[in-house]
Amino acid sequence: MSQDSARSRAKRAQIHQGATRVFLAEGFAGATTDAIAKAAGVSKQTLYVYYRSKEQLMVDVLDSLLSRLNRDHAVLESDRPVGSLPELRQTLTDLACEVLEIVAGSDYLALARVIIADAPRVPEIGRLWAQTITSGVRHLVAELLERARDCGVIDVEDVEAATRLFVGGVLTYILPDGIVAVDGPVAAPSRERVERIVDLFLRAITIS
Amino acid sequence: MSQDSARSRAKRAQIHQGATRVFLAEGFAGATTDAIAKAAGVSKQTLYVYYRSKEQLMVDVLDSLLSRLNRDHAVLESDRPVGSLPELRQTLTDLACEVLEIVAGSDYLALARVIIADAPRVPEIGRLWAQTITSGVRHLVAELLERARDCGVIDVEDVEAATRLFVGGVLTYILPDGIVAVDGPVAAPSRERVERIVDLFLRAITIS
DNA sequence: ATCAAACCGTACTGTTCAGTTTGATATGTC
């Protein structure tokens, strides 16, 4: 049972994929094992060959989704120019737009819904999630700001506060409305609107 | 059945109260009607005399909680002084601390969890909730900023962006971590930390 | 005291659903 052959790896992936779809759409309680089996194109029996229980299956699915989240964040981590104020402005705007694009993507909010709903059931996953999305983006912004400060481009005494201000301000374009928007995907704001909040933020940190 | 006597009003309130406790703690799916009846100190039968179904009971409970949310926001709406920069600083700090106090209060996050989890089931409630917490605080801050601008204390061309920046920045002290913090209440940040973000924000909007 | 309405506790019904069993069918290996 559940050998490590190419065949079983394929079946496992198939189940994993179907379960991901159903869990994201219906949540843990709403997802029936029958629906998962059907979505995966697999008999319910086979499902229990590869996973001990529905709960373990969901934990596995959530783990993968969190890993993907980390990869999505890693993509943002290219070294970005912050050597001058126009460069920093461009960099912050690009970053904000990319983050909003990720957050507005359908899976991101669906995952958040599922994790929040099941936080009482699997608190470790909840903590891991919060830490992922927190340290992911915030850390990146903090690093940018520190580099810009070291270049003498900006003047901030409290990088942490500045980071919070920026990230929080940007995310209000999606949250909290997006998290309860079930029908249809959420629209990310236009680059123009993002630029306006970036400019405002820049006034707070430029050398006076 | 279910007359409008003092007695039945009391029983209804009793059921409502017990159901509120259980729904906030367990969510819709997790709350059994037996548990609700027990928490309310009422027989399950009586529960169904006053409410047609578990779903209707939850809708009623959520409605009340949203009303309370509105009242909580209304408390913040006292006219606050913004006639000078120190006054505005004090006002924004006070307001931010009060908002954080409300959000960190146990019921606020529990309600958010329940509503987010059940957004697919009752989307109207979800929309109502998002609108409530959005327009509640943001509107208030926007009005403060406009008044301060009219007094010539600050210089903002885009009040909406400034409002988003401020409210979003402040809320990062609770979210997203608080929403998945099941064990124990969430700690609001110290006034000092709030002051630091207020000062940063003020730099963005003061006349240069 | 009497009566009716409200209420209680318990047990029941019907349904949903996770997980299992069964017995048949496909797949690949020798």
Add this chain to the structure above:
DNA sequence: GACATATCAAACTGAACAGTACGGTTTGAT
């Protein structure tokens, strides 16, 4: 072809749970 392994479909089991039925008890008004 024979044999083992993986998979399938479908029926089954047991538990949880929303909602109901019922017989007994409290409450309050007259």
